[in-house]
Amino acid sequence: MDADKVFKALGDPTRTKVLDLLYEQNGQTLGQLCEHLDMARQSVTQHIGILEAANLVSTVRRGREKLHFINPVPLQEVYERWVRKFEQQRLSLLHDLKRELEGD
Amino acid sequence: MSNEKTSFVYVTYIRSTPAKVFEAITKPEIARRYWGHENVSDWKPGSAWEHVRANEQRTVNIVGKVVEVTPPTRLVITWASPSQAADPASYSRVCFDVAPYDDMVRLTVTHDELEAGSGMAKGIQQGWPIVLSSLKSLLETGHGIDVFAKPKAASGSTA
Numbered sequence: 431m432d433a434d435k436v437f438k439a440l441g442d443p444t445r446t447k448v449l450d451l452l453y454e455q456n457g458q459t460l461g462q463l464c465e466h467l468d469m470a471r472q473s474v475t476q477h478i479g480i481l482e483a484a485n486l487v488s489t490v491r492r493g494r495e496k497l498h499f500i501n502p503v504p505l506q507e508v509y510e511r512w513v514r515k516f517e518q519q520r521l522s523l524l525h526d527l528k529r530e531l532e533g534d
Numbered sequence: 535m536s537n538e539k540t541s542f543v544y545v546t547y548i549r550s551t552p553a554k555v556f557e558a559i560t561k562p563e564i565a566r567r568y569w570g571h572e573n574v575s576d577w578k579p580g581s582a583w584e585h586v587r588a589n590e591q592r593t594v595n596i597v598g599k600v601v602e603v604t605p606p607t608r609l610v611i612t613w614a615s616p617s618q619a620a621d622p623a624s625y626s627r628v629c630f631d632v633a634p635y636d637d638m639v640r641l642t643v644t645h646d647e648l649e650a651g652s653g654m655a656k657g658i659q660q661g662w663p664i665v666l667s668s669l670k671s672l673l674e675t676g677h678g679i680d681v682f683a684k685p686k687a688a689s690g691s692t693a
Contacts, residue, residue, distance in 0.1 A: 456540065456541065456542060456543075457540075457541055457543075485545055485546075485547065488543045488544075488545040488642070490543055490644070499541075499542065499543035501543065501544055501545050502544075502663045503544050503545065503546045503662075503663045503666050503667060505663070506663040506664055506666070506667040507667050507670070510667060510671070510679055514683075
């Protein structure tokens with residue numbers, strides 16, 4: 431929702447690991463995620479809460495289970511806001527360099 | 535081919551109204567502005583729908599059936615490549631859930647019953663984040679983003 435929350439959520443190795451785990455296999459339960467993380471279940475819950483607040487993880491209830499899904503939409507927004515314009519700038523620099531070298 | 539299925543859940547928050555978000559999905563003249571495609575159907579349960587590229591070729595890129603329509607909160611459609619339209623197993627399912635959230639709308643796109651590892655599963659993983667980001671941009675700023683943009687080099691096919 432806002433970029434600050436996204437950057438904060440990404441600035442922690444446990445949370446990026448959770449995202450990696452969900453990228454490998456989407457829709458995992460808390461228990462499944464905990465199997466790959468060497469920390470208390472409660473701590474994992476807190477990390478997931480921060481990822482949810484940043485809208486990087488969404489959850490779906492299926493029966494008695496709560497499944498966690500990676501949600502890359504905020505990353506796309508960050509990309510649009512922070513990455514793409516620099517790519518464009520780099521492209522135009524290359525374009526200028528080409529003109530300079532080749533003469534126009 | 536394995537029969538393992540996979541699913542994806544995409545969520546975005548948009549400063550808009552449920553009615554506008556629903557229209558943006560179902561009205562071709564709006565969808566073409568952020569999706570580069572039009573979703574064409576009479577939007578009645580059981581009807582066909584087509585995902586048509588909004589250019590001169592009018593290529594049909596996705597086909598399916600309308601499963602459930604509850605404007606402006608829910609739309610469920612099936613989803614397959616036209617080349618596999620004859621194979622019932624190739625159809626996946628897309629649910630759009632539109633809910634008010636404070637002064638915004640929470641749009642959830644659930645794409646499930648996808649064959650794990652298939653080209654379609656890979657394609658939609660790249661596609662949905664861009665499309666939803668572009669939809670948000672259009673409704674909030676009046677401008678979509680170029681969904682066909684590539685990270686490198688000049689784009690040749692973005693008519």
